[in-house]
Amino acid sequence: MIKVDNVSKHFGGVKAVDGVSFDVADQENLILLGTSGCGKTTTLKMINRLIEPTSGAIYIDGKNIMEQPPEALRRGIGYVLQNNGLFPHHTVAQNIAVVPNLLKWDKQKTEKRTAELMEKLHLDASYLDVYPNELSGGQQQRIGLARALVSDPPVLLMDEPFGALDNVTRSKIHAEFKALDELKRKTIIMVTHDVQEAFELGDRICLMDKGKIIQSGTPAQLLFNPVNDFVKDFLKHQRLQLEFKAIKLTDLWELLPELNKEAKASSFNAGSNLWETLESFKFNNGETVNISKDQNESKTVSFEQLMSAFYHYKNHQAHE
Amino acid sequence: MNEQQQTLWQFMQQQSGKLQEQTLQHIGLTFISLCIAVLVGLPLGIFIVRKKQLSGLVLGIAGVLQTIPSIALLGFMIPLLGIGPKPAIVALLLYALLPIIRNTYTGILGVDTAVKEAAVAMGMSKWQILFKVELPLAMPVIFAGIRTATVINVGVATLASLIAAGGLGEFIFGGISLNNTNMILAGAIPSALLAIIFDLLLSMVQKISFKKLKRVVYVFPVLLILLCLFYIVPAKSEGKLTAGFTPEFMGRQDGDLGLRSKYGLKIHTIVISDAVMYKAAFEKHLDVISGYSTDGRLKAYDLVVLDDDKHIFPPYYAAPIVRDDILKKFPDLEPTLNLLAGKINDSVMTVLNYRTDYLHQSPERVAKDFLVANKLWRAERGGSDGVVRIGSKIFGEQYILANIYSMLIKGYTDHDVSTKTGLGGTKICFDALTNNQIDFYPEYTGTGLLAILQASPKTVNEVTVNRDSTYNYVQRQFESKYQIKWLKPIGFNNAYALMMRQQQAKQLGIKTISNLKQFLDKK
Ligand SMILES: Nc1ncnc2c1ncn2[C@@H]1O[C@H](COP(=O)(O)OP(=O)(O)OP(=O)(O)O)[C@@H](O)[C@H]1O
Numbered sequence: 044m045i046k047v048d049n050v051s052k053h054f055g056g057v058k059a060v061d062g063v064s065f066d067v068a069d070q071e072n073l074i075l076l077g078t079s080g081c082g083k084t085t086t087l088k089m090i091n092r093l094i095e096p097t098s099g100a101i102y103i104d105g106k107n108i109m110e111q112p113p114e115a116l117r118r119g120i121g122y123v124l125q126n127n128g129l130f131p132h133h134t135v136a137q138n139i140a141v142v143p144n145l146l147k148w149d150k151q152k153t154e155k156r157t158a159e160l161m162e163k164l165h166l167d168a169s170y171l172d173v174y175p176n177e178l179s180g181g182q183q184q185r186i187g188l189a190r191a192l193v194s195d196p197p198v199l200l201m202d203e204p205f206g207a208l209d210n211v212t213r214s215k216i217h218a219e220f221k222a223l224d225e226l227k228r229k230t231i232i233m234v235t236h237d238v239q240e241a242f243e244l245g246d247r248i249c250l251m252d253k254g255k256i257i258q259s260g261t262p263a264q265l266l267f268n269p270v271n272d273f274v275k276d277f278l279k280h281q282r283l284q285l286e287f288k289a290i291k292l293t294d295l296w297e298l299l300p301e302l303n304k305e306a307k308a309s310s311f312n313a314g315s316n317l318w319e320t321l322e323s324f325k326f327n328n329g330e331t332v333n334i335s336k337d338q339n340e341s342k343t344v345s346f347e348q349l350m351s352a353f354y355h356y357k358n359h360q361a362h363e
Numbered sequence: 364m365n366e367q368q369q370t371l372w373q374f375m376q377q378q379s380g381k382l383q384e385q386t387l388q389h390i391g392l393t394f395i396s397l398c399i400a401v402l403v404g405l406p407l408g409i410f411i412v413r414k415k416q417l418s419g420l421v422l423g424i425a426g427v428l429q430t431i432p433s434i435a436l437l438g439f440m441i442p443l444l445g446i447g448p449k450p451a452i453v454a455l456l457l458y459a460l461l462p463i464i465r466n467t468y469t470g471i472l473g474v475d476t477a478v479k480e481a482a483v484a485m486g487m488s489k490w491q492i493l494f495k496v497e498l499p500l501a502m503p504v505i506f507a508g509i510r511t512a513t514v515i516n517v518g519v520a521t522l523a524s525l526i527a528a529g530g531l532g533e534f535i536f537g538g539i540s541l542n543n544t545n546m547i548l549a550g551a552i553p554s555a556l557l558a559i560i561f562d563l564l565l566s567m568v569q570k571i572s573f574k575k576l577k578r579v580v581y582v583f584p585v586l587l588i589l590l591c592l593f594y595i596v597p598a599k600s601e602g603k604l605t606a607g608f609t610p611e612f613m614g615r616q617d618g619d620l621g622l623r624s625k626y627g628l629k630i631h632t633i634v635i636s637d638a639v640m641y642k643a644a645f646e647k648h649l650d651v652i653s654g655y656s657t658d659g660r661l662k663a664y665d666l667v668v669l670d671d672d673k674h675i676f677p678p679y680y681a682a683p684i685v686r687d688d689i690l691k692k693f694p695d696l697e698p699t700l701n702l703l704a705g706k707i708n709d710s711v712m713t714v715l716n717y718r719t720d721y722l723h724q725s726p727e728r729v730a731k732d733f734l735v736a737n738k739l740w741r742a743e744r745g746g747s748d749g750v751v752r753i754g755s756k757i758f759g760e761q762y763i764l765a766n767i768y769s770m771l772i773k774g775y776t777d778h779d780v781s782t783k784t785g786l787g788g789t790k791i792c793f794d795a796l797t798n799n800q801i802d803f804y805p806e807y808t809g810t811g812l813l814a815i816l817q818a819s820p821k822t823v824n825e826v827t828v829n830r831d832s833t834y835n836y837v838q839r840q841f842e843s844k845y846q847i848k849w850l851k852p853i854g855f856n857n858a859y860a861l862m863m864r865q866q867q868a869k870q871l872g873i874k875t876i877s878n879l880k881q882f883l884d885k886k
């Protein structure tokens with residue numbers, strides 16, 4: 044879907060981005076992770092030509108982006124900024140309608156789509172005539188997301204979209220983000236410097252340092268097969284939590300006992316990570332959760348069984 | 364206080380027609396120039412946002428324009444655009460430009476970069492970003508610039524009257540010249556009120572929320588254009604001669620009023636400042652002007668004085684006036700000062716003024732050259748028999764006379780001399796004389812009669828019929844009232860005069876004011 048091929052950007056003598064290459068598959072969620080100043084934003088902005096690369100090429104759907112008029116390119120890519128960049132002189136409705144107006148949608152279509160998005164993002168319709176400065180940070184961020192999603196672009200670029208939010212609001216939005224069906228269909232590149240966020244939301248992660256990609260792969264690959272000490276050190280902090288987030292229930296499937304009680308308990312898809320699943324336990328006596336895989340298979344497991352599978356999995360990783 | 368207010372009120376009522384006309388002209392002038400300044404300044408501000416390397420240059424030029432003194436800027440305009448509304452509007456426009464360009468520039472640059480980036484990222488074109496994002500968000504700052512420009516323009520527009528463009532300045536400057544407080548206030552109060560009202564209205568516009576901004580953006584230009592329509596351009600009559608008179612001349616019995624009543628002169632007249640009047644006549648923007656008969660600019664601009672054949676301008680013959688006690692103390696002073704009697708006629712004085720005012724030669728040099736040429740020059744004796752103190756008013760002609768007298772006293776007597784030149788106006792000079800701070804200074808018969816003696820209109824009428832009757836009257840009165848003696852007149856008469864370009868006067872055969880009237884009536 045998106046191919047970044049040996050792209051560099053130099054600002055005078057500063058090599059902000061230095062020979063970066065990666066691919067993003069269709070509907071994949073790729074995270075650009077790294078410390079401040081490592082070139083994440085610069086890499087992201089080259090994809091919608093807010094910044095022109097010094098060298099290298101970028102392809103979307105096999106087409107070189109440099110060969111398309113920038114305005115047309117950008118109208119097909121949603122963009123969410125760190126500090127939302129909402130137009131302070133427009134109401135919420137007008138803000139969301141900017142791209143539809145550029146695309147010359149009729150009014151009804153825009154209104155219908157806006158209402159749909161407001162509902163999906165849990166925003167009350169009464170906010171439509173309000174100005175952005177009358178909203179909370181979390182609400183503004185959601186409007187920013189609605190604005191980027193309104194024309195249903197296949198690609199979404201997000202630059203630290205949740206950076207300005209407090210922890211409680213952020214984890215709430217993370218949950219909503221993962222649940223939003225609109226986003227599941229999209230190819231997303233998201234920038235963050237928050238490791239937990241990267242592990243929670245990313246299918247794959249590119250860990251960057253000083254303009255270069257140090258390692259790219261799934262969260263589990265980074266965690267269990269770091270290419271060097273930099274990667275190891277970067278993931279050192281709150282490692283157990285990261286491991287829980289990196290490991291999916293599918294990874295543990297073989298290690299879980301064959302048991303299907305269909306008890307009255309919460310259900311998880313095998314694609315969920317271990318962290319979410321463990322978090323759901325309320326620690327009643329004999330409590331279990333249902334895990335379903337590929338529609339027909341399912342297992343019922345307890346907290347202890349999950350932890351035991353995790354222990355075995357880790358042991359196995361260490362000896363590989 | 365009460366009486367003062369009442370008379371001001373009466374004056375304004377009495378002149379309400381003129382006041383209304385001037386106020387409307389004032390508003391019109393302010394807003395026409397403001398409109399054009401917005402039309403020029405806004406695009407220019409946008410342009411330098413796009414081409415930042417030019418911003419220093421453009422803002423620099425606009426800044427320099429604003430530091431040019433207003434009256435000088437108006438003066439520069441005359442050779443280019445003549446007199447009247449055109450140069451006034453251009454000058455006002457140039458003053459209004461800086462705040463508008465600067466605020467457009469800083470306003471647009473000040474728009475949150477995240478917002479601009481969002482606009483770009485959503486695929487808006489440059490122009491869409493300008494009109495939908497940058498300009499609306501910069502609007503409060505741009506309005507602040509327009510507000511500043513408006514207040515500046517209301518103030519500077521008072522000067523428009525000096526180049527015949529009308530406005531409340533006509534009252535203000537007329538009032539200053541005529542020392543008429545009510546007239547000054549009748550111009551100054553409305554112009555101050557205009558400034559306050561416009562400032563207030565625009566400050567309200569500036570604070571308006573984005574919700575209402577859209578409506579204001581449409582209403583504002585319409586309002587501006589409506590206000591422009593107030594300016595009824597002073598009609599210029601075709602073919603006939605145009606006169607330019609100073610505000611002071613317009614209001615005086617021995618000025619425009621006398622020209623109308625005694626000569627029946629009807630000429631298309633515009634009000635203009637003394638500072639630019641002579642030049643405007645030279646450049647054929649004006650045909651007849653009111654001036655002083657010994658002004659150096661007569662020669663500089665090749666103008667000729669029309670003979671006042673019905674004697675409406677009181678004679679202003681110059682003569683030294685001396686306290687009696689000094690004449691007793693220094694018996695040889697009177698004959699020495701009288702050496703100059705009758706020696707300088709109008710045209711000689713004009714040349715001497717021309718040399719100091721236009722060629723910028725020092726008064727000493729001009730004085731010495733004159734004495735040498737007239738064989739009156741004698742080397743200093745270096746005497747020390749007491750000191751004679753000479754005073755003079757604060758303009759070129761008086762400096763020259765003070766220098767001539769100083770050289771005569773030093774050359775012909777054994778007294779030393781000290782000079783106190785630049786004693787402001789008549790009142791300061793005369794008070795210095797009566798208070799024994801100076802011993803004599805050159806004064807004019809007309810000034811003695813009108814400013815010092817403050818003779819009644821009836822007396823003025825009686826005694827100004829000719830040169831001698833005026834001189835005799837002031838001499839008698841000064842002697843009995845102040846024990847001050849008018850010595851023999853120097854010869855020239857620095858009175859009000861009508862003047863025209865030499866060439867045009869010759870061509871039309873106009874030598875006297877009566878000739879001028881006949882010429883105007885004929886056509
Ligand atoms: N317009 C620019 N001009 C010059 N240098 C720039 C410019 N933009 C970025 N840089 C430099 O390039 C480097 C990478 O910047 P970038 O914004 O991509 O970092 P980042 O990874 O997004 O950091 P952060 O997490 O702080 O946002 C930095 O050293 C920065 O100083």
Ligand SMILES: [Mg+2]
Nearest residue numbers: 083084085202
């Ligand atoms: Mg960044």
